[in-house]
Amino acid sequence: MNRPRSLTVLTALALAATGLGVGVAPASGADADATTPVPQVQGPLAVTADSYPFGAADHQLVPQDLSREHYVEEEFLVSGTSNVYSWPQEGPAVVRTPDAPYTTRVLVRRPEKGVRFSGNVVVEMLNPSNLFDLNIGWAVAHRQIIENGDAWVGITAKPISVEALKNFDADRYAALSFANPLPLDDPRNCATVAADSSRTTENGLVWDIYSQVGAWLKSDAPTNPLRYRSSESMVEYAYGFGYSQTGGYLVNYINAVHPLVVESDGEPIYDAYLVAVAGGAFAGAYPMNQCEPAPPATDARRQISDVGVPVMRIMSQSDYLPGIGSRRPDSDAPGDRYRHYEMAGAGHATPDELYFSAAPEDIVQAGRSVPPMSCNEGPRSRFPSAIFFDAALRNLDLWVREGTAPPRAEPILVQDGAPVLDEFGNVQGGLRSPYLDVPTSTWFGTATGASFCFIAGYEVPFDTATLTELYGNEGVYIRAVRASINELVDQRWLTEYDARWLFREATRVDIR
Template identity: 35%
Template sequence: MITRLEEIPVTKESYPFASAERYLKLSERGYVEKEYYMCGTANVYETADERGGVRVRTADAPYTNRIIVRAPQDTAKCSGNVVVEIINPTSFMEIDRMWILGWKKFVRDGDIYVGITSKPNTIAKMVEFDEKRYGCLSWANPTPDVPFSERLQATGGLGDLNHDYETGLFWDMLTDLAWLLRGDEEQNPIREYKREYVYLTGWSQSGSYLFRYLNSFAYRPEVARGACVFDGYLSGGGVHSLGIPVNQYECRDPYHYSLTRVEKAREPFIAVQTESENGRMEAWRIAQQDSDDPEFLFRQYDVTGASHDTSYSYVDYYQNDPDLVRINHLPFYMGKNEEGNDYPSQILFAAAFRNLFTWVRTGAAPVHCDRIAIDSDGENKKDAFGNTIGGLRTCLLDYPTGRYSNTSDIEKGQNFLDPESEKEGLLGYQQAFSKEMIKELYGTLAHYREMAEKNTKEQVTKGFVCREDAAELVEIAVQLAKKRGLE
């Protein structure tokens, strides 16, 4: 139950962590950014059966969380779409990756964005960023005297076990927020806007949170309240090898494979993944086919060329933010290769969001997308140029001027997921073809532009690229070809 939603004032000295207003000047784009304390009580659940059933472990534990809201300044310009993001916590920092990938589409179409802190392990960095602003945040463990098992202490869970907090408070927070956004209560921060459809999205670990929410919570009678909590779902880069526990005491418990993917989706669900998840993160092991079954409305897009993180989404967006430098948490490319993978997956995510919204509003499902081809070992198959075969493609791959990898070589010890590894499977790299090879393939820059435009027009027709983004995609490809020597 949410008992209080309180707007947090923004001043020159105090502003939201990783503020989009500071990075993007949202106010100049006709958008406002507001942050709120969300206070209330939540149940902590425990596993009841291997297929995702849950029961209450501890009832009505108090919490203070935060949400971030980005919406049109002019309420009349609102599209009626509300996108709720489970903010990613994997690096112990708030990463609103689905906002980063989708903001251009959200802003031009008038969509509302609401991000919710999804795990208390990020609070320490927010407090370091601004103790006065975030010092009151609390996910207090309602059973602090209950010890972790010896096995759990030995394995370390997900690396953030802490008797002071409880990750399992999140599920009720998310449900209660969804119902608040739908309703007309005075404390609803978007009550003045048109709110026709509410969607849930999440990236990477947060995509896995989304899987668990659908499998264990969304269709429980007391959660659904005779309707649907969310009208549609879009997961990005979901890690299918990661089972999300319903509370921290169950970290590293064995999971049925069905809990690492979505088993039921009565509302439209689009899964977008990159080469990283398909290969190194083994999504191919539990692959699911597209479906129009009323119990499983599902589409999957494999974004060929893209790595889990890209230079655009993980490095460039933060603009060398001095605040993130100050708290020693500025994302950077650590690969030995000259250029990090900068495949423009954000353009394909924009189309995926639009396709989801259309599917929900009209019932017209998106067209099917080819999947990435894999070999007998589950690795992504490569073509003669060294690029991956199949999947959702653009002119950058159909008319390549270089090769894209989902994995970078790094110095040993830099990989925070595996300090012993000399490979980084999250942010890959790109490697240009020689000037002579590019010229032999395409002749002139004008001819290359012509081919890129034709290819992109086809992708727009299929619905994989928004018409508004077509020129930008072509220009990215053309400028890259020019940089690599095509004249």
């Protein structure tokens, strides 16, 4: 594999031109000898009233004061060189264009003090489907991340998101670059690219960026915020996370790049992966570079097996049917630890992904449209898919740390290409919850309307007469919910803190 061990002269000149050469710590001697290079890092960047990270916790649609959780947020500029890969057939990727300079931004949320740090870092390629960075991993799993004392890291992964960042704050993000290493007159710089792409930039820089950021977080480089006050990184395990488009990126990374890292480094950078709502014909893989197509819907490259580290794939009720090709048997084999889950009742495009990402005024400042919270049928489904992600992340960690295999679940029941529904119109099978097993609504995975409404879903609450007929009074309903919750906790489908939250939600249901 043609993988650079240090920054090229061209990168150094580019850093000097942008001012990143000042106050930027190089890798330590040990890290400089590693096959996957530790990138150059500037930061943490200063935060003022007028200049702050896009998607900062205190500037979300629903602001979070991380200090109340004894967490801090920091933003860094990360620079290095990345190979552009091709993936012409099943098996690892091959280098198409080597050593392309890049600069991206990395958002870090971590426990304030090292004594609270679990040793886990969840590393997410930020979702660019709305043409700006969405912090979806944080949105759907921050309760478990904070409860466990994990760190979360989000990486800007696509040039279209860089464009939005520069619109938002031209000075703060001036150095960001996903420049295409091929000039416009090079025949390998294809004449036609996707609508969200440009011939002057290259989407395929993300793969080595993802490896190098992981290597930085595990390194002893003085810029690594997860060293705390130690001379060494306090990271024990790095978990890869991707959601929807970046879930598909994770499939590419797992199958095409992860083997190259293991071959060159002798071990993986990421110790497990959580692939969210991406599989089969639904966001199941993406082009390795912007000049070649994605693997076809039925291509074996979209399936995951024999990775060598644990992998979970989680689909939603919005996407499991087009993604049905991602189904495969669960496995506890040492080299093929795998779980496939499907969230009964849950929508793909959730309110949480907007609540916990940039505030509407910042999205507008970035030159982007604010995604709608409502569709023709009403508000986006409020179904709390976070309960499944919290439990999945906890179970994934137990699998890695203690070898405790996660529970298994049947997929959503399908017959003749359609879901099998219960008497209330809810799907059968899949990951269960009181929302379907002690129902007060019918849950749909698709809706109609603008933007991503087709995967947002919606809810149709039962009328009062139906609720009264089912439960008679609130006491009966709450006891049924408590029994469901207790069973799910015992089976490790639900965390204790989410159990308490679900019970509080149940007490708010009005049954006369």
